[in-house]
Amino acid sequence: MASEYLVEIRNLTYAYGPRPVLVNIDMAIPRGKVVAIMGISGSGKTTILRLIGGVIAAQRGEVLFDGQKVDPRARAQLYRQRRRMGMLFQFGALFTDLSVFDNVAFQVREHTDLPESMVRDLVLMKLHAVGLRAAHASMPGELSGGMARRVALARAIALDPALMMYDEPFTGLDPIALGVTANLVRRLNSALGITSIVVTHDVAEALKIVDYVYYLSQGRIVAKGTPEEMRANPDPLVRQFVYGQAEGPVSYQYPSRPIAEELGV
Amino acid sequence: MMFGRNALSLRGIGAHTIDALWRLGYATRFLGLTITHSGTSLRRPRLIIREIYYTGVLSLVIILVSGLFVGMVLGFQGYHTLQTYGSESALGVLVALSLVRELGPVVSALLFASRAGSAVTAEVGLMKATEQLAAMEMMAVDPIARVMAPRFWAGVISMPLLAAMFSAMGVFGGYLVGVVLIGVDQGTFWSQMQAAVDFREDVLNGVIKSCVFGVAISWIAVFEGYDAPPTAEGVSGATTRTVVTSSLAVLGLDFIMTAFMFQGV
Ligand SMILES: Nc1ncnc2c1ncn2[C@@H]1O[C@H](COP(=O)(O)OP(=O)(O)O)[C@@H](O)[C@H]1O
Numbered sequence: 001m002a003s004e005y006l007v008e009i010r011n012l013t014y015a016y017g018p019r020p021v022l023v024n025i026d027m028a029i030p031r032g033k034v035v036a037i038m039g040i041s042g043s044g045k046t047t048i049l050r051l052i053g054g055v056i057a058a059q060r061g062e063v064l065f066d067g068q069k070v071d072p073r074a075r076a077q078l079y080r081q082r083r084r085m086g087m088l089f090q091f092g093a094l095f096t097d098l099s100v101f102d103n104v105a106f107q108v109r110e111h112t113d114l115p116e117s118m119v120r121d122l123v124l125m126k127l128h129a130v131g132l133r134a135a136h137a138s139m140p141g142e143l144s145g146g147m148a149r150r151v152a153l154a155r156a157i158a159l160d161p162a163l164m165m166y167d168e169p170f171t172g173l174d175p176i177a178l179g180v181t182a183n184l185v186r187r188l189n190s191a192l193g194i195t196s197i198v199v200t201h202d203v204a205e206a207l208k209i210v211d212y213v214y215y216l217s218q219g220r221i222v223a224k225g226t227p228e229e230m231r232a233n234p235d236p237l238v239r240q241f242v243y244g245q246a247e248g249p250v251s252y253q254y255p256s257r258p259i260a261e262e263l264g265v
Numbered sequence: 266m267m268f269g270r271n272a273l274s275l276r277g278i279g280a281h282t283i284d285a286l287w288r289l290g291y292a293t294r295f296l297g298l299t300i301t302h303s304g305t306s307l308r309r310p311r312l313i314i315r316e317i318y319y320t321g322v323l324s325l326v327i328i329l330v331s332g333l334f335v336g337m338v339l340g341f342q343g344y345h346t347l348q349t350y351g352s353e354s355a356l357g358v359l360v361a362l363s364l365v366r367e368l369g370p371v372v373s374a375l376l377f378a379s380r381a382g383s384a385v386t387a388e389v390g391l392m393k394a395t396e397q398l399a400a401m402e403m404m405a406v407d408p409i410a411r412v413m414a415p416r417f418w419a420g421v422i423s424m425p426l427l428a429a430m431f432s433a434m435g436v437f438g439g440y441l442v443g444v445v446l447i448g449v450d451q452g453t454f455w456s457q458m459q460a461a462v463d464f465r466e467d468v469l470n471g472v473i474k475s476c477v478f479g480v481a482i483s484w485i486a487v488f489e490g491y492d493a494p495p496t497a498e499g500v501s502g503a504t505t506r507t508v509v510t511s512s513l514a515v516l517g518l519d520f521i522m523t524a525f526m527f528q529g530v
Pocket residue numbers: 016017021039040041042043044045046047048
């Protein structure tokens with residue numbers, strides 16, 4: 001029953017409104033690997049994470065988590081599945097009314113009956129893993145952006161999930177914090193035996209730490225492969241993204257009439 | 266031309282009505298969910314107690330001070346009017362009945378809506394805007410059970426208690442002005458009050474009113490926060506709507522309930 005893949009997405013189509021955001025997506029996330037979903041803003045990366053987490057339901061196709069269908073309508077089953085998933089939100093989404101310690105302890109207290117002394121050991125261990133044990137008494141408002149994200153990471157892994165999802169974990173970090181976070185993603189993956197999905201448009205950093213890449217453009221997977229394969233990919237669409245060129249098949253202009261027509265010349 | 270404009274405004278009214286009805290239905294469904302998801306709060310009363318502190322206890326100062334002043338003003342105005350008919354001895358009755366039947370429940374509800382209701386909306390709205398609710402959901406914890414229900418019940422419990430304290434403070438204020446300052450006989454002030462105030466007719470009806478107001482304000486406050494668009498303007502708009510809607514709801518409900526209560530007399 002246990003397949004090689006922890007998450008499988010089959011022929012999935014999703015639309016928020018009339019226009020589909022994702023079209024016929026097929027994806028397989030192997031156990032124990034770090035997989036990146038890359039693409040420019042608005043290409044549907046976050047939407048994929050929301051589908052895996054069961055926040056929204058696909059109009060067509062299915063998402064399998066550990067062989068079991070993710071279905072937002074089957075609430076009890078979904079909540080059981082979510083206990084085995086962790087999600088790192090872009091800005092951390094720490095509970096602002098709880099201390100760092102209580103944030104990390106949140107899931108432990110909600111889902112287990114562990115005595116407070118064990119909760120304490122567990123929380124400090126997780127904070128230690130992200131290098132922030134000393135900050136356990138702080139409030140989230142006192143942390144820098146990078147620290148808040150690491151605390152959120154400690155909170156997400158508090159109950160040792162099988163799958164970690166990172167939504168743009170590198171955005172808005174200074175180069176040092178960025179390197180620290182990237183290493184952390186990789187290190188936690190091996191240390192805890194997690195499977196990780198990293199959604200990002202930070203190509204350079206992602207290609208250094210991931211095992212496999214899906215490249216998404218306008219709701220379709222246009223390329224996939226190992227980082228080496230991506231770097232060597234001759235497709236101009238991929239080259240433009242990987243090497244960060246302004247000119248190429250993807251225009252930075254919002255789709256519009258030609259400028260000459262707009263100006264009436 | 267005329268016809269066209271009429272048709273347009275008719276259509277506008279229709280659209281507004283449908284929108285309002287839709288929202289009311291949505292809010293009702295939300296209330297139903299909040300009540301059916303109250304198990305967590307009942308099993309963990311600490312969650313409610315914490316919110317009673319934030320909504321109830323922190324509203325205490327403004328409620329007590331306002332009660333005192335309203336009571337003192339009642340003392341002056343009541344004395345002034347009663348004196349014309351030579352019935353100053355009824356001052357205690359007038360003060361107590363005005364407070365217990367009307368002013369206590371209504372004024373404390375208006376104060377509660379602007380002090381605590383707005384705070385709850387802003388807090389819940391911000392939690393939504395900063396993805397705290399989404400994060401909670403991804404940690405397999407239901408935000409309606411964990412965040413909405415405790416805040417709702419805290420408001421429902423706090424409101425009648427605050428109204429009672431408002432009335433008590435008001436009676437004391439009336440006593441200060443009537444007896445201590447103006448010199449109405451202390452014995453008649455209290456004994457007339459005791460004789461004239463009926464427990465079922467006056468006190469109980471007042472308590473019923475403030476319970477209904479408590480439900481209305483808490484419902485509106487929590488719902489507006491939950492439903493707020495996740496932006497700064499969205500949250501500030503929702504906060505304003507909480508104060509306006511719940512104040513109007515309090516006055517409207519008060520009229521309806523008073524009409525029914527007098528019908529019974
Ligand atoms: N809640 C929503 N309602 C309607 N459209 C949405 C919503 N969320 C995202 N979209 C649209 O879906 C597309 C993909 O969004 P998203 O998955 O957030 O992209 P990415 O994370 O790659 O930047 C975008 O065009 C965005 O405007």
